[in-house]
Amino acid sequence: MSLHYEVVVACFLREDTPPEVLDAVRWHIGLAGERPAGLDPDEHSEPAFLLDPESPLPGGDAAELRLQYRWTAPSGADVRAWGLYARGYWLDDALGQLSLFLDLIAPYAEEGYAGSFREEYDFHPTIVAFKDGALVSPGRAD
Numbered sequence: 068m069s070l071h072y073e074v075v076v077a078c079f080l081r082e083d084t085p086p087e088v089l090d091a092v093r094w095h096i097g098l099a100g101e102r103p104a105g106l107d108p109d110e111h112s113e114p115a116f117l118l119d120p121e122s123p124l125p126g127g128d129a130a131e132l133r134l135q136y137r138w139t140a141p142s143g144a145d146v147r148a149w150g151l152y153a154r155g156y157w158l159d160d161a162l163g164q165l166s167l168f169l170d171l172i173a174p175y176a177e178e179g180y181a182g183s184f185r186e187e188y189d190f191h192p193t194i195v196a197f198k199d200g201a202l203v204s205p206g207r208a209d
Contacts, residue, residue: 070159073124074116076168076182078197079148082134084175089132089149095168096130096153115168116155123187128155148177157184165195166202174200 093099183192
């Protein structure tokens with residue numbers, strides 16, 4: 068019997084994230100139909116977040132990527148970042164895809180919270196984070 072997980076990715080990617088990475092993110096979260104050229108089909112065989120309109124999660128599966136205002140720099144320029152939010156209901160067999168997806172975006176992500184995952188009947192999620200352009204070992208939020 069397989070376990071099911073709620074998987075959440077919620078982070079900001081720098082405004083200068085390369086277009087090919089943004090295209091890969093869009094494909095992975097279901098906002099683009101075709102796998103982008105340059106994305107290894109052996110590693111990225113299917114989108115990470117296959118949004119299910121019949122998801123059993125409260126409120127359902129969701130995915131969004133949009134350029135957002137973050138703050139105003141001392142120079143007066145607006146600082147923007149790509150806000151990424153994706154939430155889905157995953158089988159335990161697919162959790163390896165989460166690491167691949169997070170490794171793809173880690174070099175462009177703001178440091179800190181990246182998301183979480185939890186077995187559907189568990190009260191405490193496992194938190195994932197970015198530091199120095201890489202995924203930090205997950206920790207349990209107790």
